[in-house]
Amino acid sequence: MTNSNMDAKARAAAILGGMKKAGIDLIASLPDINCLDLIGALERDGEIIHVPLCREEEGVGICAGARLVGKKPALLMQNAGLLNSCNGIVTTGIQLELPLLLVVYYAGDIGDRGFARVGTATMPVLDALGIRHYLLRDVEAIDWTFKNAWVLAEDSSRPVAVLLTKDVLGTRA
Amino acid sequence: MGRPMKRHECLKEIAGTVGDALVVVCVGGTSSEWNAYRPSDGNLRCWTLGLTSSVALGMALGLPHRQVIALDGDGSLLMNLCGLPTIMRKKPKNLIHVVFDNGVYESSGGTKTATAEGVDFVAVARGVGIKNAFGADTVEEFKKLFADALARREHTFICARVEPGRGEVPPWPWPDVENKYRFTRHIEQTEGVSILQARIPGSWKKS
Ligand SMILES: [Mg+2]
Numbered sequence: 001m002t003n004s005n006m007d008a009k010a011r012a013a014a015i016l017g018g019m020k021k022a023g024i025d026l027i028a029s030l031p032d033i034n035c036l037d038l039i040g041a042l043e044r045d046g047e048i049i050h051v052p053l054c055r056e057e058e059g060v061g062i063c064a065g066a067r068l069v070g071k072k073p074a075l076l077m078q079n080a081g082l083l084n085s086c087n088g089i090v091t092t093g094i095q096l097e098l099p100l101l102l103v104v105y106y107a108g109d110i111g112d113r114g115f116a117r118v119g120t121a122t123m124p125v126l127d128a129l130g131i132r133h134y135l136l137r138d139v140e141a142i143d144w145t146f147k148n149a150w151v152l153a154e155d156s157s158r159p160v161a162v163l164l165t166k167d168v169l170g171t172r173a
Numbered sequence: 174m175g176r177p178m179k180r181h182e183c184l185k186e187i188a189g190t191v192g193d194a195l196v197v198v199c200v201g202g203t204s205s206e207w208n209a210y211r212p213s214d215g216n217l218r219c220w221t222l223g224l225t226s227s228v229a230l231g232m233a234l235g236l237p238h239r240q241v242i243a244l245d246g247d248g249s250l251l252m253n254l255c256g257l258p259t260i261m262r263k264k265p266k267n268l269i270h271v272v273f274d275n276g277v278y279e280s281s282g283g284t285k286t287a288t289a290e291g292v293d294f295v296a297v298a299r300g301v302g303i304k305n306a307f308g309a310d311t312v313e314e315f316k317k318l319f320a321d322a323l324a325r326r327e328h329t330f331i332c333a334r335v336e337p338g339r340g341e342v343p344p345w346p347w348p349d350v351e352n353k354y355r356f357t358r359h360i361e362q363t364e365g366v367s368i369l370q371a372r373i374p375g376s377w378k379k380s
Contacts, residue, residue, distance in 0.1 A: 068228075
């Protein structure tokens with residue numbers, strides 16, 4: 001991995017910055033410990049509307065409503081939350097053909113212990129839903145990935161997922 | 174528990190009072206009745222059990238100057254009770270959340286919901302910190318609470334306890350994707366913004 005000298009806070013700022021450069025202006029979130037710096041940066045950000053969630057599926061509804069009135073929304077969650085969100089993703093996000101950015105912490109990724117089963121289910125579930133997904137490991141790929149993920153979401157009128165890893169977040173939890 | 178009023182009577186009473194409000198309505202009888210009494214491209218039907226109030230919250234946050242109304246059902250709210258504390262945290266001044274509590278899953282055949290056994294949504298809403306949470310048992314009460322909510326300009330939750338049954342209205346007219354396009358174009362026209370654009374071919378000459 002490149003840019004290994006950046007600390008986790010700087011990486012969180014770079015990830016939030018990449019999302020903002022992609023036009024994202026509303027983020028609904030539920031924390032994973034690896035995303036604390038990212039959510040902290042989001043809370044301090046004065047421009048993006050932040051909606052802290054109780055359960056991830058409600059975030060699909062919030063993002064859908066925001067999109068329908070012209071926002072560019074993202075749902076930030078762990079992959080367990082992706083599993084919690086599946087009905088909403090299908091019967092609102094996909095059914096209404098809405099572009100939504102799913103920013104998913106990839107627990108159970110290689111090198112991430114404790115969530116191997118959720119990790120195992122993640123990509124097959126995204127594939128089964130027909131959701132294109134892109135694995136983000138390299139800090140230098142942040143801006144390009146978010147920019148093009150949103151463009152792809154709009155072009156395809158579908159949710160698109162970006163999977164965040166410890167590599168790009170620089171976390172050890 | 175007596176439930177002397179019907180949902181469609183309530184909807185008919187408020188239909189003329191909402192102006193250009195955006196209305197998210199849960200799938201089933203509520204959506205057909207609402208669109209019959211207040212036909213508008215500003216109506217959006219939510220298919221996901223539970224997400225009616227969440228979709229409305231997203232709209233309310235995205236367009237804070239525009240009145241947004243969620244017309245929810247008891248089965249739907251029970252599925253997403255945790256949406257209430259999320260709305261409470263954001264306190265959207267422009268969101269009115271109405272739940273028609275008929276005590277049954279009407280769209281899936283009439284099985285009892287937990288509210289038929291005594292769940293009190295107004296107490297739940299107050300318990301999660303929603304200050305303006307009220308219940309109505311008659312059409313007159315409902316009409317008054319709704320008018321007050323429109324005037325208050327603070328987030329308001331209203332539980333209308335109704336008896337099961339649908340109004341004699343035509344079915345909801347639009348497939349989901351058409352509903353989305355009509356709704357979004359309605360936003361573009363009424364807000365003067367551009368949301369959906371066609372992609373320009375690469376061969377298009379820039380002049
Ligand atoms: Mg019901």
